[in-house]
Every structure is written in C-alpha cells, then in structure tokens.
Amino acid sequence: MALKIIDHGSKEYRQMVKLRDDILRKPLGLGFTEEELQEEKDNMLIAAFEDDDILGCCMLVEESPEVIRLRQMAVLNDLQGKGIGRALMTFAENLARDRGYKILSMHARKNVTGFYEKMGYKVVGNEFIEVTIPHYVMQKKL
Numbered sequence: 001m002a003l004k005i006i007d008h009g010s011k012e013y014r015q016m017v018k019l020r021d022d023i024l025r026k027p028l029g030l031g032f033t034e035e036e037l038q039e040e041k042d043n044m045l046i047a048a049f050e051d052d053d054i055l056g057c058c059m060l061v062e063e064s065p066e067v068i069r070l071r072q073m074a075v076l077n078d079l080q081g082k083g084i085g086r087a088l089m090t091f092a093e094n095l096a097r098d099r100g101y102k103i104l105s106m107h108a109r110k111n112v113t114g115f116y117e118k119m120g121y122k123v124v125g126n127e128f129i130e131v132t133i134p135h136y137v138m139q140k141k142l
C-alpha cells in the first residue's frame, strides 16, 4: 500500500471523489456539488493506493495557523478494520506536524468516535447534526 498526496482535478482525485461518494454520501442519500468540490482546491488531499486502486482517503484543511481540520476520512467497505484508517491518520498527522500545525481537529461521526479515540482524540463540546447524522468535534495535540 502506498500513501500519497494527490492533486485536485487529477485521475486520482476523481477516484477519491467516487470513494467518498460511495462510502460517505450515497448511504445518506446525499452527493457532492461542483461548488463543494471546487472549494477543496487548496486542501491537502491524501489517499491510500494499491497499484492503481484507491483503498481509502482523507483530507486536511487549515482552520487557523495553529489548527488543521481532518475531513472526509473513508476506507472501502470491504477493507475496513485492516489498519488502513490508522495508516491514513498517521500520515495526515505527520504531514500536519511537518507543516507546523499544533492541533488536529475534526467533525467525527458519532458511530466512529471509537476509532478516533484509539488514535488519541478526545471529544470537545456537544453533539451536533451534520449531513443529517450526529457528530462530535474531536481534537488532539500534535
């Protein structure tokens, strides 16, 4: 498995959008708009590949000079529970640390807070609804 940073608009990016659509949006009856995808132009886009096949992804976006936010973490359904999410998280944290950020923050879906807790993240504040389902802000000092 190779972890890499991919370019917005590339073939790999189209694979990433399909994966995110399949895993994160379609099950909720939702999709992505062109505007939403355009706004990702300056995000750090991270993906795990086996040869030409995408296995999982996530992305990072600056919230402030100290805080970076993880978004759109997803692993193919059949490959979940095999360490790909952990590898993506470690890669994203190292990238964020290298670029000088002090805190990694995210909107975590309530049903996967256990995954982020395993990675050392703590819930901050109250439950809220996003993309129709319950979430928590979770954070960790890098």
Ligand SMILES: CC(C)(COP(=O)(O)OP(=O)(O)OC[C@H]1O[C@@H](n2cnc3c(N)ncnc32)[C@H](O)[C@@H]1OP(=O)(O)O)[C@@H](O)C(=O)NCCC(=O)NCCS
Residues within 6 Å of the ligand: 023, 024, 072, 073, 074, 075, 076, 079, 080, 081, 082, 083, 084, 085, 086, 087, 107, 108, 109, 111, 112, 113, 114, 115, 118
């Ligand atoms: C959440 C997700 C990214 C985790 O990736 P993954 O590759 O399945 O996770 P890993 O195999 O690397 O798991 C790492 C550890 O977290 C644990 N874990 C994984 N998912 C978990 C969950 N939902 N609840 C509690 N613990 C979980 C694993 O058991 C493993 O623990 P271990 O190291 O003690 O064995 C993946 O399951 C996924 O894509 N889910 C659907 C989309 C989603 O909800 N994304 C998150 C949006 S905020």
